[in-house]
Amino acid sequence: MKKIVCSSLILLLSLAASVNAGAADQKIAVPLTFDAYYSYEDVVNAVKALNKAFPKLTKLDLVGKSEENRAIYCLTVNNPATGNELDKPGVYVDGNIHGNEIQATEVCLYFLNYILTKYGENERVTELVDKNCFYVIPTVNVDGRYHFFNDANTSSSNRGLRRPKDDDRDGLVDEDFPDDLDGDGNICMMRKKDPLGAYKTDPEDPRLMVRIKPGEKGEWTLLGQEGIDNDGDGQINEDSEGYVDPNRNWGFDWMPEYVQSGAGDYPFSGEGIKAIASFVRKRPNICVAWAFHNSGGMYLRGPSVKKLTYPPQDIQTYDYLGEQAERITPGYHYLVSWKDLYTTYGDFIEWMVCCNGAYGFVGELFQSSTETFKTRKEEEKVKPETEAEENFFQESNEVERERLKFSDHLAQGELYKSWTAYNHPTYGDIEIGGWVKLSSRLPAPFMLKDLVHRNAMAVLFSAQNTPEVNMDIFEVKKLENDLYRLRVRLTNAKAIPTMSYYAQQHKLYPKDFLLISGNNIKVLAGGKLQNKYTDTASYKEHKPELQLLFVPGFGSVEYQFLVSGKGSVEIKYDSRHGGKVTKTLQLK
Ligand SMILES: [Ca+2]
Ligand SMILES: [Ca+2]
Ligand SMILES: [Ca+2]
Ligand SMILES: [Ca+2]
Ligand SMILES: [Zn+2]
Structure with a gap:
């Protein structure tokens, strides 16, 4: 992990x-x-x-x-x-x-x-x-x-917005970008021969370096990304975009x-x-x-x-x-x-x-x-992570060696630049090399x-799996003259509820509407049907014609209304995430 x-x-x-x-x-x-x-x-x-x-x-x-x-x-x-x-x-x-x-x-x-x-x-x-x-x-x-x-970049540079900012708080903004010193379109790494350095050449692949162990002699000091001190403040690449x-x-x-x-x-x-x-x-x-x-x-x-x-x-x-x-x-x-x-x-x-x-x-x-470069057998004996040495990229050397093999054999070496000599104004004789811009994070x-x-x-x-809501008016029952009981079921066939539980918890916006209307009707009661067999409903005290609800993922809710009157009735479901459904029926 x-x-x-x-x-x-x-x-x-x-x-x-x-x-x-x-x-x-x-x-x-x-x-x-x-x-x-x-x-x-x-x-x-x-x-x-x-x-x-x-x-x-x-x-x-x-x-x-x-x-x-x-x-x-x-x-x-x-x-x-x-x-x-x-x-x-x-x-x-x-x-x-x-x-x-x-x-x-x-x-x-x-x-x-x-x-x-x-x-x-x-x-x-x-x-x-x-x-x-x-x-x-x-x-x-x-x-x-x-x-x-x-521009010349590393695979990890140039992430932010172009809003000038004074990173080193010296009063100048964006004054010291990395520089493409060898003009190849990449910002690679700089290193210098140094017996006191923290790195030595990787014995398994001379293009790579490994951190020295305590007591070992150093060979290289890493100087960071390609660049010079553009503003003469003694620091290199300290304030880019x-x-x-x-x-x-x-x-x-x-x-x-x-x-x-x-x-x-x-x-x-x-x-x-x-x-x-x-x-x-x-x-x-x-x-x-x-x-x-x-x-x-x-x-x-x-x-x-x-x-x-x-x-x-x-x-x-x-x-x-x-x-x-x-x-x-x-x-x-x-x-x-x-x-x-x-x-x-x-x-x-x-x-x-x-x-x-x-x-x-x-x-x-x-x-x-698919970015591995191993036989089946090699795959099986991958070193446990704890044994991995850390290199400059803080990857295990094993991973970097393998990436280099991938570059060699699947990109014919194009992903990695061999170290080449360069005369640097501050550091003197150095070498520039390493992974190119279009390597690494990009397939x-x-x-x-x-x-x-x-x-x-x-x-x-x-x-x-976005909400898919169907409305079923599954019962229209005449209780007595001009008095009807309507039962409506809303079913969501998909995984995403019509309102997230987070949105409900924090009341981010109104819940879904279920609205009953008609010119010649009056809604006497309306509410969630808890149990259709025992006829248990939790009626809403005010405005029974408008129910506020949501339909869970892979679930359904049932509502019951007592309506008096005759003629055309419209039942409308209106949800931000669950779409809109309208049905009409005649009470006669
Ligand atoms: Ca600055
Ligand atoms: Ca370069
Ligand atoms: Ca500088
Ligand atoms: Ca500066
Ligand atoms: Zn990102």
């Missing part, structure tokens, strides 16, 4: 050659292909192409603009022939809130491409699209994606910088974050939300802090969806974020759950089942299709 916890340090593999495939001026055709990563411009062209190819089913919304004035788009998928957007359960999906986590966008695009191209061809997908409304924002951190593609972490800037349980690093000056200070928040608030039908990140191979649910608890009935729903996601994507772990990962304040999914009443998952993308493009498909199917399963 320890390995999984260090998600930002677990490194994935990719091929450097493919990143620039699909340049901005190239036409993006539908169906989209997933054999290379889409640049920011490609993503914009892709959602426009999908919108153009499926004009009846999609709507392209400009959600807002980023700090650097790039457009953030949402592609909404709704079939108007089966109802209005807000009258259907809403499914929200986004990705790439962290600028470097680029394959998250591909999951979103794949999901869109899949449901749209399968609509009308595949019965289940058709049903799914007809029933739900989908809101998909493929790239949240649009500046981040742009700069990750266009931001750092405002877009996933710590949301308005639930936000904490200032000194508690939560990356929080920003105040909640929703990010331009795009604020825009997405108001976009979401105008869509109260959203009942399940997915946000994709890398890495680690995890499906995370909240709470993201220990002090918060979710009602046990909600956890049942999470377990149902999360365990299925584990089955869909072998090697991924369904986990609780504060307990199994770390505490976060002001993150997006917690805001969706605790302010908007949705069920929320974070998908931490990783290619866990090689040949593995991308499997990753995006499986994760899209995990989303699809939760979309298949």
